[in-house]
């Protein structure tokens with residue numbers, strides 16, 4: 001059986017949990033408390049030298065890190081990933097956008113607000129992240145004003161990758177009121193069969 005090393009509050013981990021559930025793939029869930037350093041132990045670094053969850057352990061003992069790489073692996077050959085070349089590249093386009101323009105601003109703001117003290121010096125980064133995160137949301141808004149989902153008019157892993165931290169953007173200090181197409185898309189994603197909340201293993 002697949003084994004997922006994860007942390008329940010993590011949106012990156014949630015991406016994988018959500019896809020596994022929607023593909024009806026059974027898995028063992030192993031909670032790694034990243035707040036107490038469990039992702040930086042020698043044992044964990046042997047699984048992912050980058051010291052971060054999520055990590056998926058395959059049936060043969062292979063470890064796979066990086067949430068979007070895991071999504072791509074699991075979705076291959078299913079309806080959650082296009083079969084044709086441009087569609088697959090388009091999925092990667094949005095997942096790289098998520099990792100470069102969205103997650104480093106929206107997810108990390110959420111982390112700072114949820115898990116650091118009010119006087120933590122890292123909070124000085126928040127105003128810059130707010131500007132860049134709003135810019136990423138504006139890019140999503142303009143795409144979703146004309147399209148129901150991110151790629152090919154149907155729900156897939158690019159939507160999962162972007163849903164994970166957009167739906168909890170408020171916890172990072174972001175206001176989704178100016179982004180009606182994003183909010184309508186969030187509702188469409190929530191209505192997909194097998195959808196489950198971030199708080200669920």
Ligand SMILES: N[C@@H](CCC(=O)N[C@@H](CS)C(=O)NCC(=O)O)C(=O)O
Nearest residue numbers: 010012034039052053054066067068
């Ligand atoms: N690019 C990575 C980011 C993973 C990541 O940032 N994981 C965080 C939790 S969301 C983590 O494990 N932090 C613990 C640490 O850095 O020690 C992915 O998409 O999987």
